[in-house]
Amino acid sequence: MKRDEAIxxxxxxLFGLITTVLSLKMAIGTFRIAGTGMFPLILGILLVILSGTxxxxxxxxxxxxxxxxxxxxxxxxxxxxLILFLGTMALVTLxxxxxxxxLSALLLxxxxxxxxxxxxxxxTLPLSFMTAVVCYFLFVHWLKIPLPKGWIGI
Amino acid sequence: xxESLQHLITGFGIAGTIQNLLYCLIGCIVGTLVGxxxxxxxxxxxxxxxxxxxxxxxxxxxxxLAGIYYGAMYGGSTTSILLNVPGETASVITCxxxxxxxxxxxxxxxxxxxxIGSFVAGTIGIFGLVFxxxxxxxxxxxxxxxxxxxxxxxxxxxLSNVTGTSLIKSLMMAIVGLxxxxxxxxxxxxxxxxxxxxxxxxGGIEFVAVAIGLFGIGEVxxxxxxxxxxxxxxxxxxxLRELFPSLQDLKKSTGAILRxxxxxxxxxxxxxxxxxxxxxxxxxxxxxxxxHPEEFGKGAIEGVAGPESANNSACQSAFIPLFVLGxxxxxxxxxxxxxxxxxxxxxxxxxxxQHPELFWGVIASxxxxxxxxxxxxxxxxxxxxxxxxIPKRILMPLVILFCITGMFTVNNSxxxxxxxxxxxxxxxxxxxxxxxxAPLLLALVLGPKLExxxxxxxxxxxxxxxxxxxxxxxxxxxxxxxxxxxIPVFRILVKSLKKGGR
Numbered sequence: 025m026k027r028d029e030a031i032x033x034x035x036x037x038l039f040g041l042i043t044t045v046l047s048l049k050m051a052i053g054t055f056r057i058a059g060t061g062m063f064p065l066i067l068g069i070l071l072v073i074l075s076g077t078x079x080x081x082x083x084x085x086x087x088x089x090x091x092x093x094x095x096x097x098x099x100x101x102x103x104x105x106l107i108l109f110l111g112t113m114a115l116v117t118l119x120x121x122x123x124x125x126x127l128s129a130l131l132l133x134x135x136x137x138x139x140x141x142x143x144x145x146x147x148t149l150p151l152s153f154m155t156a157v158v159c160y161f162l163f164v165h166w167l168k169i170p171l172p173k174g175w176i177g178i
Numbered sequence: 179x180x181e182s183l184q185h186l187i188t189g190f191g192i193a194g195t196i197q198n199l200l201y202c203l204i205g206c207i208v209g210t211l212v213g214x215x216x217x218x219x220x221x222x223x224x225x226x227x228x229x230x231x232x233x234x235x236x237x238x239x240x241x242x243l244a245g246i247y248y249g250a251m252y253g254g255s256t257t258s259i260l261l262n263v264p265g266e267t268a269s270v271i272t273c274x275x276x277x278x279x280x281x282x283x284x285x286x287x288x289x290x291x292x293x294i295g296s297f298v299a300g301t302i303g304i305f306g307l308v309f310x311x312x313x314x315x316x317x318x319x320x321x322x323x324x325x326x327x328x329x330x331x332x333x334x335x336x337l338s339n340v341t342g343t344s345l346i347k348s349l350m351m352a353i354v355g356l357x358x359x360x361x362x363x364x365x366x367x368x369x370x371x372x373x374x375x376x377x378x379x380x381g382g383i384e385f386v387a388v389a390i391g392l393f394g395i396g397e398v399x400x401x402x403x404x405x406x407x408x409x410x411x412x413x414x415x416x417x418l419r420e421l422f423p424s425l426q427d428l429k430k431s432t433g434a435i436l437r438x439x440x441x442x443x444x445x446x447x448x449x450x451x452x453x454x455x456x457x458x459x460x461x462x463x464x465x466x467x468x469x470h471p472e473e474f475g476k477g478a479i480e481g482v483a484g485p486e487s488a489n490n491s492a493c494q495s496a497f498i499p500l501f502v503l504g505x506x507x508x509x510x511x512x513x514x515x516x517x518x519x520x521x522x523x524x525x526x527x528x529x530x531x532q533h534p535e536l537f538w539g540v541i542a543s544x545x546x547x548x549x550x551x552x553x554x555x556x557x558x559x560x561x562x563x564x565x566x567x568i569p570k571r572i573l574m575p576l577v578i579l580f581c582i583t584g585m586f587t588v589n590n591s592x593x594x595x596x597x598x599x600x601x602x603x604x605x606x607x608x609x610x611x612x613x614x615x616a617p618l619l620l621a622l623v624l625g626p627k628l629e630x631x632x633x634x635x636x637x638x639x640x641x642x643x644x645x646x647x648x649x650x651x652x653x654x655x656x657x658x659x660x661x662x663x664x665i666p667v668f669r670i671l672v673k674s675l676k677k678g679g680r
Contacts, residue, residue, distance in 0.1 A: 032611050036350055043357050046372065056641035060364045060371055063629045064357060071353045078346050106403050110603065113395075113578060117595045120586070129579055136575035141406060155576065159583060169587045 026082060033079035040071030108139045124174020125164065129156040182308050189538030193546055198241050201234070202543045205242040206550045209249020213269075214257055220250035220510045228517050236521035237536045241543040243517050244497075247510050248300065248544065251453065251493050252551050255292045255486055259285055261577055263394035268453035268489040270616055271461050273393060275474060275481030282477050287423040291431050291479055292486045293555040294423075299439040299487035300548035303494030306443050307541060310498075323638065324645045327631035328655035330624050333455050335662045336462050338617055345666050348617045351608075355618035358383050359625025366633050378593040386588050387597035388622055392615035394581045395598060396605020398574050403606070423479070431483035434464050438484035442491030452496050453489040454623060458616075460488035494544065501525050501537060 047068055050061030112135045116128050123131065133152035142148050160178075163169045192198065212223030223246045231239035254269040259276035272292070279288040321329075338348035361372045362382030373379040423431070441463060442456040464484040465474045474481050500511040502525075518525055523533055530537045568576070585598045605615055639645035646652050 028611060032613075036354065039354065039357075050369075050371065054641060055636050055643075058366075058633045058636065060367055060369045063632065064360045064371065067353055067357050067360070071350065071357065074346060074350050074353065078350065081346075103403065105406075106399060109399070109402050110599070113582070113599055117582070117592060117599065120582075120592050120595065125583075129583070132579055132582070133575050136578060137572065140402070140571040140574060142571050151572065155579065159579065163583055163587070170590060171583070171586065 026085065030079055030082045033075050033082060037072060037075035037079060040068050040075055042068075044068030044072060105139055109136065112136060112139065121172045122174055123172075124176050124178065125171035126156050126160045126178060127174055127176055128172075129159050185534065185538045186308050186542060188534075189540075189542030190546075192237060192535050192539035193241065193543035198238055198539065198543060199546065201238045201242040202245050202547050203550055205245020206249040206547050206554060209246035209251075210253035210551070210554060212246060213250035213253020213255075220247045220254075223250055224510060224513045224517070228513075228520065231517065231521075236518070236523050236533070237539045239521055240514070240518060240523075240536060240540050241547075243514055244540055244544060245547045247514065248490065248493050248547060249551060251490055252293065252296050252555055255296075255482075256289060259288045259292070259482070261394070261573075262397040263577065263581070264389055268457050268492075269486075270389065270393065270454070270619055271457040271485045272482055274461070274616075275476070275478050278475065278477035279479065279482065284477065284479075287427050287479065288482050290422050290556060291427065291483045293552055294428075295431065295435040295438065295483045295487040296490040297548050297552040298435050299442060299491040300494055300551075301545065302439045303443055303446075303491040304541060304545045304548070306491075307494055307498060307544075320651065322649070323631040323634035324649050324652040325655065327628060327635055328646055328652040328659070330628045330631065332655045332659045332662070333458065333624065334617070334621065335659045336459060347612070348614055351613055351615070352617040352621040355621025356625045356628070358388070358618070359622045360629070365626045365630050378591065381589075382626070383597060383622070384588060384591075384594045385619075385622055387585060387594045388601045389619055390581050390585055391598040391601025391603075392605035392608070392619065394577060395602025396609055396615070398577055399602060399606040400609050401570060401574060427479050430479050434460075434480040434484035435487040437463055438487030439491040441484075442488035442493075443495045445488070446492035446495030447498055452492040454620060456488035456492035457485035458620065460484040497541075497544075501529060 043064055045068075047061040047065035050064075051059030052061045052065060053059030055062075112132065116123075116132045116135075120128050130152050133155050134148055137148045137152065142151075164171055193202065208227065209220065209223060212220065224243050227243065227246060231242060234242070251268060254264065255272045255276065257263045258269040258272040259280050262273050262277040264270045264273055276288045276292075279285065334349075334352050338345055338352060359382070362380055363369070364371055370380060438456075438460040441460045442453070445456040445459060446452040461474075461481055461484060464478075464480045465471050468474065468478070468480060470478070496511050500515060515525060523529065523536060581598065582595055585595050586592070588594060608615055635645050636643075646656060
């Protein structure tokens with residue numbers, strides 16, 4: 025965990041460094057008339073200092089540190105479900121406009137339920153269908169929110 | 179004072195007509211629903227319903243729209259407590275202890291105390307609004323950019339102290355949030371920053387995307403990453419008699435509600451996202467004065483009662499600068515200002531004289547609305563708590579669908595959904611490595627305002643940083659900031675001295 029924390033610290037350090045470098049490419053100006061890059065530059069430098077201190081502090085700590093139990097996450101047996109879950113969300117987002125809202129909602133529910141182990145079609149199909157219909161009427165008809173119609177046109 | 183009371187009675191006469199009562203009720207119901215639905219906050223709710231008020235007279239229209247505003251404040255906490263998804267910005271802090279209470283089977287008391295606390299705070303807030311509006315508005319006018327800047331710096335440090343892990347980690351997250359907040363147009367010069375030709379980024383990173391991503395999607399991903407059998411292990415669902423707070427809960431919460439009300443009312447008068455700052459300040463206060471600070475973050479009822487009262491109280495006092503000065507200090511009141519202008523009413527010092535029926539009618543309707551919300555929310559506690567009975571395997575896809583839908587509705591943009599997913603993944607990693615999302619979120623909201631205040635202050639002083647220390651109010655905030663920064667150091671010193679003494 026100590027090594028992981030140090031790696032995260034380095035990533036934040038790099039984020040600060042990149043912000044600093046990119047800010048320098050913008051107009052900095054003076055304190056009296058600050059340019060566009062002044063504020064992000066100050067923030068970048070502050071982040072570099074803080075994350076640098078953090079990494080140094082972690083490195084100097086002799087013994088293995090335990091992160092508080094409540095803050096940590098129990099690891100999965102395999103990250104398969106997580107990857108599939110994220111992938112499905114990304115796919116639906118990619119085709120959200122083309123599929124339209126009702127169809128996207130139906131497919132999203134169907135796929136996510138099956139990824140999470142709800143395998144019975146007799147449950148997943150009606151549940152997904154019902155959810156899509158209720159959401160469609162709630163958002164599109166009642167709240168009048170202009171959601172994508174997609175190729176089915178509703 | 180008696181004059182104000184007389185006006186208020188007249189206001190009750192206006193707000194008490196069948197027509198206005200109905201609009202107030204509609205506003206409260208819609209607001210509660212809008213608050214409950216993740217992603218649809220008060221801003222989106224008011225904006226969506228402005229067209230529906232075109233046919234109404236200005237008083238009825240504002241009564242309904244104001245109802246949506248404080249109704250959403252009530253409803254927003256429901257999803258925070260039950261699903262760890264903040265319905266709106268001011269409910270972010272409620273996630274910390276509210277969600278933990280729900281996980282321990284105490285969703286009912288948490289929801290009930292929110293309703294009670296919000297009612298008490300709303301009531302006191304309205305009376306404050308009636309009697310203190312003119313003098314307090316004058317005091318708020320004394321705030322210039324340096325005071326504003328120092329106040330926000332103070333808010334960051336307070337927040338970083340509030341979040342449980344480590345000060346340095348919280349500060350790092352706050353700065354990351356500030357950096358993300360610089361993406362888009364420079365608020366002073368209008369130049370594009372870190373957009374790299376993307377039109378979608380010109381408006382900056384949508385706050386709602388970050389909020390739903392870090393908290394909602396992040397929480398779902400954390401659950402999915404757990405071993406399969408954990409998904410079948412439901413949270414503790416309370417029995418009927420456990421749905422309402424016990425006497426001990428009420429006793430614990432009374433002080434927190436009153437303190438939260440006071441803090442919220444004061445903060446509501448200050449420019450900025452008052453309900454958000456008020457919730458953080460209240461939470462910090464409760465944790466500091468608690469005899470059991472270790473319970474905070476693990477389901478302390480004071481951690482729910484205080485901030486929720488503060489956000490409702492701040493919500494009421496935020497109407498003071500809107501009505502008396504014509505200056506909205508927060509996005510929802512800015513939308514209400516737009517609605518007032520659409521209806522031909524210009525808020526400002528002359529508004530009370532020119533449109534007394536509107537000013538006093540709306541204030542009286544707020545009190546009626548608060549009572550209606552209490553009546554609406556308390557009976558629904560068992561209904562809302564039943565959400566926890568839905569198995570996680572079914573609840574999680576539903577949450578994701580609501581998140582995606584809610585996210586799209588904010589700007590009708592698929593880009594925002596992508597942003598939400600990116601921040602969702604980030605939220606998951608942050609949880610994994612024990613980084614707090616709340617400082618990042620507050621920094622994102624306050625970032626552009628902080629930058630404007632910083633740059634304006636230095637413009638006024640011709641680049642002299644002394645402007646932040648020479649002005650008394652600004653100096654007080656900076657001193658308070660230093661004290662809060664030194665508290666953890668002081669504690670470490672005391673601890674090591676105690677150890678050394680043994």
